[in-house]
Amino acid sequence: MSERIWTAALVVIGDEILSGRTQDKNVAQLASWLNVQGIRLAEVRVVADVESAIVEAVNALRARNDYLFTTGGIGPTHDDITVDAIAVALGVPVVVHPEARAVLTRYYESKGGITDTRLRMARVPEGADLIPNRMSGAPGIRVGNIFILAGVPHITAGMLDALTGTLEGGRPVLSRTIGSWVAESEIADLLGATERAHAGVSIGSYPFFREGRTGANFVVRATEQGVVDACVAALGDALGAAGHAVVEGGI
């Protein structure tokens, strides 16, 4: 019986990532969070603050994944066009969400009051629900299988916290890492053979060069702990038999 695998995609929206000004942190953050939900991050696109680019990416990825996340472009300024672009992608109008308006009105009460500009952050594609934001005023947005999140990583994190446990997923992917001071080119055949001998397992090989020496970490992934453990044991034995000591947990 084959197991259903739940997948998600991410569209990172922002000129600041493509210009190199800002180092993205949301890919790694979302990936780790999804693993715990039993959902695999299958693909990511980074697009500019350009409506047609956002529409294309959103429509391609929402169709072939269970969930689609976006980060960035939901603030109040002229370069924040995510909501409008996603409404275009879905073919629905943009409306002001009454609860978002109430949230923002409260949030800005002590900060000079609500304005038309600040109300921009209450705009959602028609039919959307809100995702709570406990860090700042503007909420995230859920519409269909699309989750529209903030771009600032600690605000994104708060929105993911609010979503924890609410999305259907499969079994989380489990992993164990072992390392060895060996050039991966020396044990590549052994790695491939070990992966093939263990159904449902993937082995990643991540070489490094440190303190003048060559090494590699091997990450064994599967959805069942027993399968992971058996593969790690077999890989450790094979590396040992080839004369390479193994470090549990990686180097």
Added chain:
Amino acid sequence: MSERIWTAALVVIGDEILSGRTQDKNVAQLASWLNVQGIRLAEVRVVADVESAIVEAVNALRARNDYLFTTGGIGPTHDDITVDAIAVALGVPVVVHPEARAVLTRYYESKGGITDTRLRMARVPEGADLIPNRMSGAPGIRVGNIFILAGVPHITAGMLDALTGTLEGGRPVLSRTIGSWVAESEIADLLGATERAHAGVSIGSYPFFREGRTGANFVVRATEQGVVDACVAALGDALGAAGHAVVEGGI
């Protein structure tokens, strides 16, 4: 006369990025390097170590950009499938490049000698040239408008160094940053109006929350220094007139 804009795309290949195990650094690194070459990073995709995913991304992006870069998946192990996938995308066979074979044979002379596994790293799509790698043995590969680079960031950096000044581009995008301790929702209209008043300029607004206070940095980008400077001056004046002191260089 409109100016020709040169664009590049990047395909990041690797399960380790999508699993959250590894924080990508190549998007920011490539973006910064491209800026200096007068080329804009227009889009990025992160795909798994799966042939069909690589083929789709490579074919979509090479067609609509001047240059396409890939990072990752060019080592000797079973999960290194970039060369094979790109050959499929191009419809050409994989061949052993004689110069790469010579480079690898020399590199491994003092490291146990060349093996079939290590020779995997001499395989290229037919018609390819090599990109020197002064950090480790395996070279990068250029085929048509595709540049196949290593995934380990310092090795990628060495390959980019080798390419510096060899790619045709346009005028580099210049930028200046100013910051202010102001909520971006207070000055969003002013920002949008300033951008519209300066042709060829884009203004990015990057809010932050630090030391208990709200602020934002504004990045003004254009290809002519005079245009950037005029826009920065106008934005500073407008912010000052609205009662917001400006910090040159950003906060």
